[in-house]
Amino acid sequence: MITVGIDVGSITTKAVVLRDGSILSEKITATGYQAQAAAETVLAGVLSEAKLKSAEVDAVVATGYGRNRVSFAGRAVTEISCHAAGASFLSPGIRSVIDIGGQDSKVVVMDANGRVKDFAMNDKCAAGTGRFLEVMAGALDLDLNDFGPISLTSKAPAAISSLCTVFAESEVISLISKGARRQDIIAGIHAAIAARVTAMAGRIGLTAPVMMTGGVAKNIGVVKAIEARIGSPVEVSPKAQLTGAVGAALIAARGSM
Amino acid sequence: MSDQTKPADPEKEKRKIKAVGKMKEIMTAYYIEAKTAEQTGRKIAWITSGGPVEPLIAMDVIPVYPENHGAMIGAAKMGPDLCEKAESMGYSRDLCSYARADIACAPVNGGPIGGLPKPDMLICCNNICGTVLKWYQVQARYFGVPLFIFDTPFCHTVFSAEARRYVRRQVDEYIQFLEDACKRRLDKDRMQAVGRLSLEGQRLWQAVLDTTAHKPAPMSAFDAFFQLALIVTLRGTQTVVDYYTALLAEMKERIENRISAVPKETYRLLWDNLPVWYRTRWLSEKFAAHEACLVADTYTSAWCGTIKYIDENDFLGSMAEAYSRIYLNIGVDEMANNVIAMIDKYRVDGVIMHSNRSCKPYSFGQYDIRKIIQRERGVPVLLIEADMVDERSFSESQVETRIDAFMEVLK
Secondary structure (H helix, E strand, O other): OEEEEEEEOOOEEEEEEEEOOEEEEEEEEEOOOOHHHHHHHHHHHHHHHOOOOHHHOOEEEEEOOOHHHOOOOOEEOOHHHHHHHHHHHHOOOOOEEEEEOOOOEEEEEEOOOOOEEEEEEOOOOOOOOHHHHHHHHHHHOOOHHHHHHHHOOOOOOOOOOOOOHHHHHHHHHHHHHOOOOHHHHHHHHHHHHHHHHHHHHHHHOOOOOEEEEOHHHHOHHHHHHHHHHHOOOEEEOOOHHHHHHHHHHHHHHHOOO | OOHHHOOOOHHHHHHOOOHHHHHHHHHHHHHHHHHOHHHHOOOEEEEOOOOOOHHHHHOOOEEEOHHHHHHHHHHOOOHHHHHHHHHHOOOOOOOOHHHHHHHHHHHHOOOOOOOOOOOOEEEEEOOOOOHHHHHHHHHHHHHOOOEEEEOOOOEOOOOOHHHHHHHHHHHHHHHHHHHHHHOOOOOHHHHHHHHHHHHHHHHHHHHHHHHHHOOOOOOOHHHHHHHOHHHHHOOOOHHHHHHHHHHHHHHHHHHHOOOOOOOOOOEEEEEEOOOOHHHHHHHHHHHHHOOEEEEEEOOHHHHHOOHHHOOOOOHHHHHHHHHHOOHHHEOHHHHHHHHHHHHHHOOOOEEEEEEEOOOHHHHOOHHHHHHHHHHHHOOOEEEEEEOOOOHHHOOHHHHHHHHHHHHHHHO
């Protein structure tokens, strides 16, 4: 059986082709203005890489905030179910998922069979998400990919108290003008994100083992800050950013949650 | 709203509650009566939604509810404009959106009905929140009219003897206040009759809400949000008794004829907190698409939740306790007990909690109540963040994802 999972996120759109439980191909592109166009682009990409024709695909499931705008998907399933399914596939036995994407952060707790038991999501504010980090990278004039390694060199993380992206940015700017070290500012930003997501996890209670998914999982600094906060290791798959798409393809194959 | 423009769908027509037309007539007549009170020489009292209205009815004073008006403003999607106006007058955005909408409406006669009729007096009962104290003081200053504050102590678990004496004495002061304002005595027999009608109305309203214990439910909480208007505004009148008698009969008929609120009711949910007035249709369609019916809610049942404390032979005496022990004036454990009783009674599969930015006393404690009901009943609970009137605090895609995900978990 061949299935495709499409994850239309607020910043990037991801696609994965799955055949009988193994990943054939994967693609990531910027979502941009047209969610449907981005979804078509990644679909064409994964199909050509896997040397498949669209007629050979048995089922497509879309997820992510643009899930209802993918016309060729047979079904739309939320990121919560898809991240749970994807995480269980990438690392069987995972019981909790911390997903930080472009504008969402969420915590999902699963039972021993990988079924979603409970979840919590950020409220109407995108503080501590991927977009938040992009704004901070802009303020610090750095490539976001360098954030993780740089922050690990900090010995005294700066205090970032504001939870609002705009106010946190002005806090960062005033730290820069006071001559604070760059690594300390970034480590402070990561600690603030970790504090926020840990508070959210506290509402439903985490069960180990914990996996982090979503684009922000690529940032080792955030992962380490979360580990320090929750006091247990956090697994990160090399396919962390694709977790939602993998889960969508799995759910498409199962035909049910 | 724009139903007339679409061709009638027989399936939808069948599900429409027939009493709705009568309710609209009654509410229109009520607002016309209130807005022409100056010409007819009747007095107007503005009163909080949980306030003791029966003495007003007995004194032939027309009660007017800024909160009911607030709900109308919300449903008419006029909330953000009026809230912004209140903010430009200097009121904080963190203040209740009913209060902001009402305060902003007064000087400009804004809102869907061109403002409320000017009050002759204000009756403020703080059993629902503390905001009403300042809100009514602001309005008393603005209109230059007397304000009566009916202070109900918070009942964590019990209604103490001291509290009973304290509130009972205020009932007498309240009557004195009304007699001074109306320049005539209260007719005790009339008061007793109004009390009986109020109790009968509350019993009927409870009976209407209880029909949803039937599977499938003949009406949903979205219907209750609308049908509620009379028990709030005209409690203590024959009109209310007649209307709910007819509505109850219609619900029983729907059960017999297997007419359900949601075409395929598979999941039964309980709603907590005020409605999201500007999104009731969207939410109702969203849940129906998931084959879910909101069969009960903690909000509309608040107007019949203290029947057990009322003595119909001593309405004024017993009303002290009944008005003190309403849902928003009791401790979190008591609230959780109420919710658990509703989960059992209406055989509920999941709970939706609206964390309402406006209503602090209602939203405070929701996480604890959630924990208690998950522990006691293992029922899943979803929290969604919104506001009853101020649409600026509503994010459609956020709410949609949460509801979709919650329904995926339930399935």
